[in-house]
Amino acid sequence: MILGVLDFQTLTDAVGLGAIYALMAVGIGLVFGVLRLVNFAYGQLVMAGAYTLAYTSGWPLAASIVACFAVVVALSLAMEISVFRPLRGQSPAVMLVTTFAISFLLQSIALIFDLRNGQLGEVAASLTTLAQPITVFGAQVREVTLVELGVAAGVLLLLALLMLKTTIGLHTRAAASDFRTARLLGVRANRVILFSVVLSGLIAAAVAVMMTVQLPLVTPDFALRDTIVVLVGVVVGGIDRLWTATLGGFTIGFVSGLINGLLPTDKTVYLPSAVFALVILVLLLRPAGLFAWGRRAAVPDRV
Amino acid sequence: MRRALDALVQLGAPSLLVVAVGLLSTTASPANQVYFLNALISVAIVVAIYVFVGNSGVLSFGQISFVAVGAFAAGVMTVPLDSKRGVLPTLFPLLRNHTIGNVPSLLLAAGIGGLFAFLVGLPLMRLNGLAAGIATFAVLEITHNVLTEWTSIGPGATTLSLVPESTGPLQGTIGALVVIAVAFAYQRSRLGRQLRASREDSAAAAGVGVSVHAQRLWAFTLSGALAGFAGALLVHQLGSITTNEVYLELTFLTLAMLVVGGLTSLWGAVVGALAISGLDSFLSQAEQGVHVLGLKLDLPSGTRLVFLSAIMALVLILRPSGLTGGREARLPWRRR
Numbered sequence: 317m318i319l320g321v322l323d324f325q326t327l328t329d330a331v332g333l334g335a336i337y338a339l340m341a342v343g344i345g346l347v348f349g350v351l352r353l354v355n356f357a358y359g360q361l362v363m364a365g366a367y368t369l370a371y372t373s374g375w376p377l378a379a380s381i382v383a384c385f386a387v388v389v390a391l392s393l394a395m396e397i398s399v400f401r402p403l404r405g406q407s408p409a410v411m412l413v414t415t416f417a418i419s420f421l422l423q424s425i426a427l428i429f430d431l432r433n434g435q436l437g438e439v440a441a442s443l444t445t446l447a448q449p450i451t452v453f454g455a456q457v458r459e460v461t462l463v464e465l466g467v468a469a470g471v472l473l474l475l476a477l478l479m480l481k482t483t484i485g486l487h488t489r490a491a492a493s494d495f496r497t498a499r500l501l502g503v504r505a506n507r508v509i510l511f512s513v514v515l516s517g518l519i520a521a522a523v524a525v526m527m528t529v530q531l532p533l534v535t536p537d538f539a540l541r542d543t544i545v546v547l548v549g550v551v552v553g554g555i556d557r558l559w560t561a562t563l564g565g566f567t568i569g570f571v572s573g574l575i576n577g578l579l580p581t582d583k584t585v586y587l588p589s590a591v592f593a594l595v596i597l598v599l600l601l602r603p604a605g606l607f608a609w610g611r612r613a614a615v616p617d618r619v
Numbered sequence: 620m621r622r623a624l625d626a627l628v629q630l631g632a633p634s635l636l637v638v639a640v641g642l643l644s645t646t647a648s649p650a651n652q653v654y655f656l657n658a659l660i661s662v663a664i665v666v667a668i669y670v671f672v673g674n675s676g677v678l679s680f681g682q683i684s685f686v687a688v689g690a691f692a693a694g695v696m697t698v699p700l701d702s703k704r705g706v707l708p709t710l711f712p713l714l715r716n717h718t719i720g721n722v723p724s725l726l727l728a729a730g731i732g733g734l735f736a737f738l739v740g741l742p743l744m745r746l747n748g749l750a751a752g753i754a755t756f757a758v759l760e761i762t763h764n765v766l767t768e769w770t771s772i773g774p775g776a777t778t779l780s781l782v783p784e785s786t787g788p789l790q791g792t793i794g795a796l797v798v799i800a801v802a803f804a805y806q807r808s809r810l811g812r813q814l815r816a817s818r819e820d821s822a823a824a825a826g827v828g829v830s831v832h833a834q835r836l837w838a839f840t841l842s843g844a845l846a847g848f849a850g851a852l853l854v855h856q857l858g859s860i861t862t863n864e865v866y867l868e869l870t871f872l873t874l875a876m877l878v879v880g881g882l883t884s885l886w887g888a889v890v891g892a893l894a895i896s897g898l899d900s901f902l903s904q905a906e907q908g909v910h911v912l913g914l915k916l917d918l919p920s921g922t923r924l925v926f927l928s929a930i931m932a933l934v935l936i937l938r939p940s941g942l943t944g945g946r947e948a949r950l951p952w953r954r955r
Contacts, residue, residue, distance in 0.1 A: 417932035424924035592757035
């Protein structure tokens with residue numbers, strides 16, 4: 317019944333949003349893997365990237381994108397050194413609440429920057445032409461959807477290669493499954509953490525570039541709501557493993573995309589409730605994650 | 620004797636702080652009184668959250684849903700009857716044609732908050748860790764969605780106004796004291812101690828016969844009742860409220876207050892709530908310019924949130940166990 321009102325454009329937009337959320341899920345999952353830290357401030361990395369694109373929109377496109385990557389990776393590293401490192405080994409609640417504070421800090425700084433010209437929001441317009449629909453195999457698709465799918469597929473493939481075929485990838489996977497044993501076997505903690513933090517920063521920058529295509533108006537709460545939704549998706553998918561987290565991110569992005577495409581009517585105003593009720597149901601039935609097949613529930617460390 | 624003294628200090632110190640804030644609020648100008656009332660209500664909300672999160676060690680993002688339900692229940696039921704039909708025409712007839720007094724509305728809010736928490740907690744309290752956090756967050760989203768859309772039980776997306784503003788210094792102080800006393804009685808009771816045992820080591824607690832699920836459920840229900848009560852205090856202070864005021868921002872702020880104060884103690888909850896709301900009030904004054912120790916302090920507008928979040932982050936980085944270290948209040952010469 318609901319599918320009847322969906323057009324092809326909504327469907328492809330939903331796939332595009334799923335691809336973006338899958339990337340954000342990877343960025344959050346990478347850091348969680350090595351630090352056991354849920355980075356609520358991840359969305360503010362994307363926001364910082366989007367502002368960089370907006371402020372450099374007069375520059376040549378390539379320079380603007382390079383600046384965006386530089387700013388986001390630098391911010392990601394600064395977060396690791398000044399916040400994550402002192403908090404290593406603290407309880408998850410303390411780490412999470414600290415990233416709340418960092419998230420609000422970055423938002424309020426962005427607000428001050430943004431309001432210097434007297435109005436809220438900056439426009440990052442250099443890539444908006446990608447939002448135009450083009451015809452592929454007789455169907456209308458926004459160019460950016462293809463870019464999103466291409467980038468997401470490329471990033472995931474590259475990441476899989478990095479993780480499976482390189483030494484640092486092996487070390488990171490070892491650290492993610494058991495940090496203490498990995499260190500005993502010679503994995504350098506700071507190296508794998510820096511590696512994960514830089515990778516997650518690069519991904520945040522890529523997400524910023526793609527998000528500004530469809531949402532060129534950048535405000536301090538840019539990507540805030542998306543981060544929350546992605547976090548839900550990551551936990552529902554299974555945060556203990558990168559690929560289940562990614563799949564969870566894609567799923568929730570796809571579902572949100574479909575919901576956003578529907579015009580609100582009397583019947584659909586409660587759709588968010590239905591989705592979150594489904595989230596609760598999945599968590600009750602599969603607390604370790606929807607896609608975490610064949611694994612026992614995590615057993616706490618007993619020393 | 621020593622134990623009785625310790626207990627007296629553990630209950631007395633947070634109560635004294637609250638009474639002091641209540642007394643200070645009576646000396647403040649009407650414009651500044653709101654800051655003190657905010658602080659008292661923050662104490663009530665944060666202690667309500669502490670009853671579950673602090674004692675169980677399970678992070679919940681859902682307690683503000685009970686604040687919201689309590690606030691709207693108390694608010695809708697106390698709008699005067701003669702204006703109710705005009706401002707809330709779509710309510711169920713039962714709600715539209717009845718109005719209750721101030722104290723009954725506080726009790727009603729506590730009852731509804733507790734009942735809602737019990738029903739939600741029944742399935743949810745089986746979850747641990749991040750799954751519990753996300754599931755309780757889903758409860759917040761559902762509550763917000765339903766309160767914003769369902770105009771038969773409340774104002775929907777519009778502002779609920781004309782609520783009697785009965786939370787002054789007296790009601791604020793007594794309300795916060797009641798919440799503290801209940802939280803204190805609970806954490807020293809047999810039930811509270813069983814739950815705290817499960818927080819320290821859930822496998823060992825289960826091994827000596829503690830039903831972790833049942834204990835978490837009791838705490839969740841009690842926390843929901845206190846949160847509903849705090850919501851009623853809130854709506855009676857504001858006089859008008861929208862669903863967005865009891866949603867994400869309040870959730871993050873109150874959790875931050877609890878963690879900054881010290882997650883695992885009642886003293887931490889009270890100190891955190893008062894410290895952060897005090898700091899917030901001071902900074903919003905400083906944005907308009909204040910004199911401190913003979914110096915004129917004038918912050919540029921918009922910097923309040925920068926300082927507030929930076930200080931919260933700094934406290935957590937330098938003192939991850941919170942301002943109180945997660946310990947209860949004790950006399951200075953009885954440090955162990």
